[in-house]
Amino acid sequence: MSNSTNKNEQPENKGEQAEIPVSGEQQAPSPDLKAEEQCANPAEQQDTETGRDESAEVSEPENGEVLANQEMEMMSPDQVLVELTKTRAEASKLKDGYLRAKADVENIQRRSQNEITSARKYAVEGFARELLSVADSLDQAVKVEIDDSASEAVEKMQEGLALTLKQLESVFDRFDISSVEADQGIPFNPEYHQAISMIDSKDVKSGEIVSVMQKGFVLKDRLLRPAMVVIAN
Template identity: 60%
Template sequence: MSRKSTKPSDQRHQEPPENTHKNIPEDPNTLEQAADELVDESTSEKVNGDENNESSIGVYGDDCMDAGDRATQDAKADDSREGLMEKLVVAHSQIDELKDGYIRAKAEMENIRRRSQNEMISARKYAIEGFAQELLSVVDSLDQATRVEMDKPNGEAAINMKENMKQGLELTLKQFDKVMEKFGVIAVEAEPGVKFNPEVHQAISVVASDEVEPEHIVNVMQKGFSLKDRLLRPAMVVIAKSSEKE
């Protein structure tokens, strides 16, 4: 007798579907409260989403504005940089001109200094050139006087020769005085009867005199001369003192 084997059935055990509404309360009041909470949550999520969108828009807007400002500032900086470069070029050009002018002025001043120095040396070396030329005429007169032959004349001829010699010497001396005065060399006033002046006179002796007042010149031993306002040599004089005994 054959036995029929019974195989277990391939039917799968299916669990009942999970009740998705297991958290829904059965109380109507509680159900209404849960609905309100769901509405509030959805509203808050919407508000938060809007705020996030606005904040994102604000951030991107600020970024856009900052980019525009930066572009404007960069443009201004470029313009300013170009202006500064132009000014720098102009300044360098002016500096070069000033340097060139300074070098030229320095060279000109050096030339002037050298010319002045040479002129001063020449002036010192030939300062008496004009004076010497004027004295040549005096030298010629004295030279002619020395050529006069003296044959030991007697009588009236000797007298005439002496007079001629004296007149010739006086004329030569006047000629010499004119040359001296022309160049500012003037004889100091020193004659008998002139009051003694220690600034231009030098007393070599003192004598008693009834004809000349005391502290006045009695005789001139040597003439004095001054060059313009400077004393070259004082006059050597003899002055008088009072004849009365003290």
């Protein structure tokens, strides 16, 4: 009984076949599948959009050049000459501005360099001015005449002052500090001499130095103090 039953059931199973989709009919992709594809290829989508933007940007200058060429073709020779003259004038103006700016920069650099050089060259000017009074005092002390009756201590003191003055003069020489030439008979020079009085003199000519009341000094080529002199009428 069981065998006959199975034989009868087999044709029924063969008759019931699964439905096969027709090849011409394709199923539409689900929304979830589209979202997955977009998430899987974001770089490709961005590259595509970037390529479109770049192509648009490249095409813009080309279109502008085409328009410019068309405008030039539409101009008459006189109009082209006018535009060329304007362009040359603008170029000349820009060139002049550039040359002026360049000259200003060079002048500023040269002025700054001169100021730096001057600052280094005359760095001891203020200090040298303060030492001039010391040199004056030592010079006057050395010129004092000592009597024969003076003690040995006074003579040694004067010798010490003379030695100190000599050392100070050597320091002046080391820093290019020199005295102004103002000997008797030298013509008066207002750049280096200052006249404090005028007297009649038979020994020197008019306008020449008779005597020096105070020495003058110069630092390199800069006057620190003029020499105080008496000149002849």
